[in-house]
Amino acid sequence: MSENLKGKDKLVKVAIELFSTRGFKGTSIRDIAQAMDMSISNIYHYFGNKEGLLLAVLEHASRGLTDRLGQVADMDLAPLDHFKKLVGTHIELSDYYKKEVKIFFLDEEHLSKQGEEINNQVQKDILKIYCKELAALKTAGLLNRKSITITAFNILGTINWYLRWYRPEGQLSREEIAEEIVSFILHGVLGSQE
Amino acid sequence: MSENLKGKDKLVKVAIELFSTRGFKGTSIRDIAQAMDMSISNIYHYFGNKEGLLLAVLEHASRGLTDRLGQVADMDLAPLDHFKKLVGTHIELSDYYKKEVKIFFLDEEHLSKQGEEINNQVQKDILKIYCKELAALKTAGLLNRKSITITAFNILGTINWYLRWYRPEGQLSREEIAEEIVSFILHGVLGSQE
DNA sequence: ATTATTACATATCGATCGTTCGATATTGTG
DNA sequence: CACAATATCGAACGATCGATATGTAATAAT
Numbered sequence: 001m002s003e004n005l006k007g008k009d010k011l012v013k014v015a016i017e018l019f020s021t022r023g024f025k026g027t028s029i030r031d032i033a034q035a036m037d038m039s040i041s042n043i044y045h046y047f048g049n050k051e052g053l054l055l056a057v058l059e060h061a062s063r064g065l066t067d068r069l070g071q072v073a074d075m076d077l078a079p080l081d082h083f084k085k086l087v088g089t090h091i092e093l094s095d096y097y098k099k100e101v102k103i104f105f106l107d108e109e110h111l112s113k114q115g116e117e118i119n120n121q122v123q124k125d126i127l128k129i130y131c132k133e134l135a136a137l138k139t140a141g142l143l144n145r146k147s148i149t150i151t152a153f154n155i156l157g158t159i160n161w162y163l164r165w166y167r168p169e170g171q172l173s174r175e176e177i178a179e180e181i182v183s184f185i186l187h188g189v190l191g192s193q194e
Numbered sequence: 195m196s197e198n199l200k201g202k203d204k205l206v207k208v209a210i211e212l213f214s215t216r217g218f219k220g221t222s223i224r225d226i227a228q229a230m231d232m233s234i235s236n237i238y239h240y241f242g243n244k245e246g247l248l249l250a251v252l253e254h255a256s257r258g259l260t261d262r263l264g265q266v267a268d269m270d271l272a273p274l275d276h277f278k279k280l281v282g283t284h285i286e287l288s289d290y291y292k293k294e295v296k297i298f299f300l301d302e303e304h305l306s307k308q309g310e311e312i313n314n315q316v317q318k319d320i321l322k323i324y325c326k327e328l329a330a331l332k333t334a335g336l337l338n339r340k341s342i343t344i345t346a347f348n349i350l351g352t353i354n355w356y357l358r359w360y361r362p363e364g365q366l367s368r369e370e371i372a373e374e375i376v377s378f379i380l381h382g383v384l385g386s387q388e
Numbered sequence: 389a390t391t392a393t394t395a396c397a398t399a400t401c402g403a404t405c406g407t408t409c410g411a412t413a414t415t416g417t418g
Numbered sequence: 419c420a421c422a423a424t425a426t427c428g429a430a431c432g433a434t435c436g437a438t439a440t441g442t443a444a445t446a447a448t
Binding site: 028029030040041044049050 | 404405406407408409
């Protein structure tokens with residue numbers, strides 16, 4: 001589906017592919033032009049400059065991520081079910097936006113002010129969602145961790161790390177892995193203090 | 195201490211600083227030369243080319259990491275104490291090699307064959323240490339996770355993610371944070387299946 | 389003391405980088 | 419049809435990139 005993209009959309013698609021595999025600095029605009037079999041000038045016509053293209057990619061991904069995750073966060077479920085649903089959806093979404101997320105992590109160091117803002121915002125939004133979620137668990141008497149923030153970071157670390165090591169050719173299916181990760185997080189969160 | 199470094203050592207130190215903040219591709223050899231107030235040619239004299247310098251950095255860090263971690267892995271302790279000690283040391287080491295580890299993660303995409311080998315080796319070594327550790331916990335009847343490998347990855351994710359969000363100016367001390375992370379991991383590992 | 393090796397500097401090369409410019413298709417609109 | 423707006427092209431720009439060639443000063447070895 002959506003094979004014969006043209007112009008702007010094709011450009012973004014190709015950029016996601018190349019930025020995620022070679023990094024922003026490691027990808028020249030000539031690489032991009034060649035990969036989509038078009039002229040260099042289109043990048044400047046549509047996005048102003050190379051960084052404009054990067055920003056478009058990041059903006060698109062950050063919207064998709066936080067919007068969907070926010071939807072789940074607003075659902076009306078029992079605390080524990082809500083939490084499970086959230087983590088499960090987050091893993092799914094991370095998979096879907098695998099390449100875009102990788103760009104965030106690979107190139108967060110050399111972003112412009114605008115890029116940093118997008119990056120900070122999406123990180124802050126997602127962290128906030130988890131903190132709120134953990135606070136609800138605490139209210140329900142289910143949370144036994146000292147620091148909610150650190151716990152939220154630990155959850156993000158577990159999920160985001162999954163993107164680095166998961167290989168489709170492995171023995172376990174994505175669903176089985178997701179289940180195991182959810183379980184690990186759940187016990188990490190609920191476990192009683194020693 | 196060790197301020198007035200010269201030649202090779204100074205070069206490596208400056209390279210760690212710049213590669214970790216701007217990335218490999220984002221750092222030119224002229225940047226490095228300028229930062230250490232020396233001529234470009236030294237890089238080629240000592241390391242052959244730009245990538246040789248990167249390899250030297252990675253090799254140094256990977257040795258320091260796996261050697262020290264391997265030492266702890268060989269200690270003779272009760273399973274649970276052994277595991278705690280391992281995770282604690284790992285967090286300490288990650289802090290010490292913060293910048294070098296960041297280089298690994300930032301630039302793993304555009305490494306040469308040799309660089310990939312170093313990267314794969316250190317990742318494999320550390321994963322192996324944790325898998326062995328988790329197997330020991332399982333034997334002792336303390337582990338309740340389905341997949342040892344996934345659990346090991348989850349632990350690595352939690353620890354490595356800490357490097358991304360930790361800021362010295364935060365409220366909690368590094369020791370308090372480390373304790374909280376160890377606790378999170380511990381319960382994630384030991385938690386019973388539902 | 390002579391020599392060989394190491395440690396640095398200068399100047400420069402060709403390739404590639406991001407960007408700009410002016411021109412040409414293509415499309416939509418009255 | 420005319421004509422404006424949009425989409426795309428190829429050629430060129432100055433800057434910077436990694437790398438090299440060729441030198442000299444410092445140090446170590448004999």
